[in-house]
Amino acid sequence: MAAFKSIKSLVPLLDRVLVQRAKAETKTATGIFLPESSVKELNEAKVLAVGPGGLDRDGKRTPMSVQTGDRVLIPQYGGSPIKVGEDEFSLFRDHELLAKIKE
Template identity: 65%
Template sequence: MATILKSARSIVPLMDRVLVQRVKAEAKTASGILLPEKNVEKLNQAKVLAVGPGFTDANGNKVVPQVKIGDQVLIPQYGGSAIKLSGDDEVVLFRDSEILAKINDA
């Protein structure tokens, strides 16, 4: 059963879940040639849109997510729970432990 939501703002992650949106790959080469949509691959880079509050482990310690809203992160090629938004937009819900790395702006 597919649910189409109007916007990502209506999604509030629970526990250690992180809501991300993949960065769209350039559809134009450096020399200005436009690429067909089927030849543009999905990038493993995403922007964090929302973060859950964390969870309490078996020892009673509070475990908070390592990322915050606005961070650029690397995500696995497969996995997560994809959520369709109105239009062609899609966001993905991952656990904090599934996110591979943060990307620092240099």
Template identity: 80%
Template sequence: MSTTLRSIKSLAPLLDRVLVQRIKAEAKTASGIFLPESSVKELSEAKVLAVGPGGLNKDGQRIAPSVAPGDKVLIPQYGGSPVKVGDQEYHLFRDHE
């Protein structure tokens, strides 16, 4: 399921959701060698763009999310909800993922 939005700023995660953007893999090594596109894979590293206020526990108290906007996180290869804004793709994950 993919949703198209006009601006990423119009998207605010709810509850324990986290909005991330995958970090692009470098096509050039530290020593200056350019890698072919076939050898550059998607990284499982992403940057947190927005975080919801947190989920609720059994007593109705809010549980603060474990990440904050600007953090770099490792994300699973599969899962999450893709969100497409223009030509950029973002993903929504639950905080525990």
């Protein structure tokens, strides 16, 4: 796992997308705290940065399907993990993202 001092120093290349996984609730609606072992990781993430897009056979940029700030559905496994302090992030390729979540 790569470690950096600041996430702002990381700029994705080509068709890569930098995301941060959404944290699962550790407290129920009635105020009961859940143990960490019972809280599953969510497959939802927020897009923090995107690359300029991949290149097609003619050398033209392929537009990215997501933008900074989008909420996306990511695969349970995969991506390249990155750690900044205590925070964890992941880099995925644009085509690896499962869906964009609309508000």
